[in-house]
Structures are given as C-alpha cells and as structure tokens.
Amino acid sequence: MLGWQIFIHSVRMVFSNLQEALQIGLIPSVAAAIFSTLVLGLTSANGIDAGDPAMHLTAKDALNVVVAALINVLVSLWIFVAWHRFVLLEEYPKGWIPSFNLDRIGAYIWCTVQLIVVCVIASVVILVPLLLIGSILAAIVPPLGYLLQLLPFAAFFVVYVLFIRLGAALPAAAIGEPLGFMDAKRATEGSNGTITIVVLLLAFVQVVLSLLIFQASQILPIVGIASQTIIGLVISLVNVSVLTTVYGIYVEKRELA
Numbered sequence: 001m002l003g004w005q006i007f008i009h010s011v012r013m014v015f016s017n018l019q020e021a022l023q024i025g026l027i028p029s030v031a032a033a034i035f036s037t038l039v040l041g042l043t044s045a046n047g048i049d050a051g052d053p054a055m056h057l058t059a060k061d062a063l064n065v066v067v068a069a070l071i072n073v074l075v076s077l078w079i080f081v082a083w084h085r086f087v088l089l090e091e092y093p094k095g096w097i098p099s100f101n102l103d104r105i106g107a108y109i110w111c112t113v114q115l116i117v118v119c120v121i122a123s124v125v126i127l128v129p130l131l132l133i134g135s136i137l138a139a140i141v142p143p144l145g146y147l148l149q150l151l152p153f154a155a156f157f158v159v160y161v162l163f164i165r166l167g168a169a170l171p172a173a174a175i176g177e178p179l180g181f182m183d184a185k186r187a188t189e190g191s192n193g194t195i196t197i198v199v200l201l202l203a204f205v206q207v208v209l210s211l212l213i214f215q216a217s218q219i220l221p222i223v224g225i226a227s228q229t230i231i232g233l234v235i236s237l238v239n240v241s242v243l244t245t246v247y248g249i250y251v252e253k254r255e256l257a
Contacts, residue, residue, distance in 0.1 A: 003197025006249070009256050010241035013087065014234060020086055023093040025079040025233045032075040033229045039068040074109075079233075080240045081108050084174035087244045088252075104174055111173040115166055118181065119159050127155040157203075161195045164246060171247040179251065187250045198242055206235055 014021050082098035085091040091099070134148045165188040172179035179187075188195070209231050248254040 001197065003194040004201070005256055006194065006242060006245050007198050007201045010238050010245050013241040013245070014237045017086075020093055021083070021234070021237055023096050024082045024086065024098045025237065026230075027096050028075045028079055028098065029229050029233045032072050035071055036068040039064045076236065077108055077112065078105055079236075080170075081105050081174045083237055083240050084171045084244055087241070088171060088175050088248070104176060107173040107176075108170060111169055115163065115170070115181070118166065119163050122162055123155055123159050126158055127152065130155060157196065157199055160199045161192055164195050164199065164243065165191065167243045168247045168251055171244050172251070184251070188246065191246075191250065195246070202239060202242065205238075209235055 078100065079098060081101060081104050082091075082093065085099075085101070085104070086093065093099070130151045131148065134151055166181045166184050168184040168188060169179045169181055172184075212231075245256075249256065
C-alpha cells in the first residue's frame with residue numbers, strides 16, 4: 001500500500017539520518033523555544049493569565065506574543081528548507097547550525113503563504129456548503145445534528161490532502177526548481193486515496209505524541225518543554241519528509257528505497 005510506504009519511508013528518513021536531523025534542527029528549535037518561553041513568561045509576569053476569560057493584553061504584550069510566534073514560524077521554515085535540501089540535494093549540514101539560504105528561504109516563505117491562502121479558501125468553499133446541508137438535514141432529522149460536529153474534521157482532512165498535493169511545490173522552492181501549484185496538482189493526479197492514508201497516519205501519530213507530551217508536562221513542566229521541543233522537531237521533520245517523498249515520487253519519479 002503506497003500510503004503506508006510513504007509514511008514509513010518518511011519516518012525512516014528522519015530516524016536513519018537522526019544525527020543530520022539534530023544538526024539541522026536542534027539548536028534553532030531550542031533557541032526558539034527558549035525565546036518563546038522567556039517572552040511568554042514576561043507576558044505572564046505582567047499579570048496576564050491565559051486561563052482568565054477576562055484577560056487583557058497590552059499592546060506591548062500582544063506584540064511580544066506575535067513576535068514570538070513569527071520567530072518560531074521563521075525558524076521552522078529555515079529548518080524545513082535545510083532538510084529538503086539535505087534529502088534531495090544531499091546538502092549535508094556543517095556543524096550544528098543549518099545553512100541559511102536566504103533566497104530559497106524567501107521563496108519557501110512566499111510559497112507557504114500562497115499555499116495557506118489557497119487552503120483557507122478551499123476550507124471555506126468545502127465547509128460552508130457542508131454546514132448548510134447539514135443544518136437542513138438536522139432540522140429535518142434532529143439526531144443528525146451530532147454529525148455537524150464531525151464536518152469540520154472531514155473538511156480538515158480534505159484540505160490537508162489538498163495541502164500535501166499542492167505542497168509538492170514547497171520542496172521544489174527549497175531546491176530552486178520551478179513548480180507551480182497547478183503543476184503539483186497535475187503531477188499528483190490520482191493520489192487522493194494514497195495521501196488520505198498518509199494524513200490519517202500522521203494525525204494518529206501526532207495525537208498520540210501530543211498526549212504523551214501533555215502527560216510529561218503535568219508530571220514535570222521542564223520535561224514537558226524539553227520533550228515538546230525534541231518530539232516536535234522530529235514530527236515536523238516527518239511531515240516535511242512526507243512532502244519531500246511526495247515530490248520525489250510524483251514529480252521527480254523516484255523509486256522508494
């Protein structure tokens with residue numbers, strides 16, 4: 001089953017190159033985590049209680065939170081570009097700081113922004129009609145109202161499949177190969193079933209790991225932060241490896257090892 005093979009290949013890609021994965025992502029991830037923790041700690045010190053529904057953020061606190069989020073996103077994209085280039089171009093990391101290819105990172109950021117916009121639009125196009133139809137059916141047959149709670153999840157999976165199919169353009173941006181979203185869509189034609197299996201496997205693994213991280217943080221907060229950083233890095237690289245594998249199979253026509 002190709003979906004299972006893509007998932008296993010992506011997991012193996014990370015764990016069989018664990019040293020390179022850590023060299024590429026560990027230091028930037030830890031630095032971003034420390035920065036975010038300090039910023040959020042300062043925000044809490046100013047009297048902000050995330051559990052208080054009446055909490056109020058000052059303009060400065062809000063700016064700090066936004067900056068922390070942006071730093072985390074930019075660091076993640078920096079890591080992703082380095083990982084794509086390592087896998088596809090065999091660009092091995094030198095030392096413990098990944099290479100900073102400004103032009104490729106810029107192209108990757110722009111491609112990511114465009115992809116998010118496309119997926120948001122697709123979510124609205126898919127979810128709104130589903131909710132309207134579901135509301136009508138629930139009015140006729142009230143027990144069907146419970147199904148309305150499942151519609152956002154169904155829409156999420158459909159859009160996630162679309163994200164991975166179009167997301168084949170992201171590895172291309174990382175290595176400097178021209179590949180538009182329509183090209184990616186054509187290249188991955190007929191892969192919906194395969195990618196749906198990959199998405200389900202990724203979702204299952206991420207839910208299980210999230211529960212483990214939550215339990216660890218309840219026992220000892222510092223363990224929770226450390227495990228969230230390391231496990232978060234690994235699972236994010238697995239997700240990126242799925243995009244890399246999809247690109248390799250459907251665009252470059254590579255064979256799975």
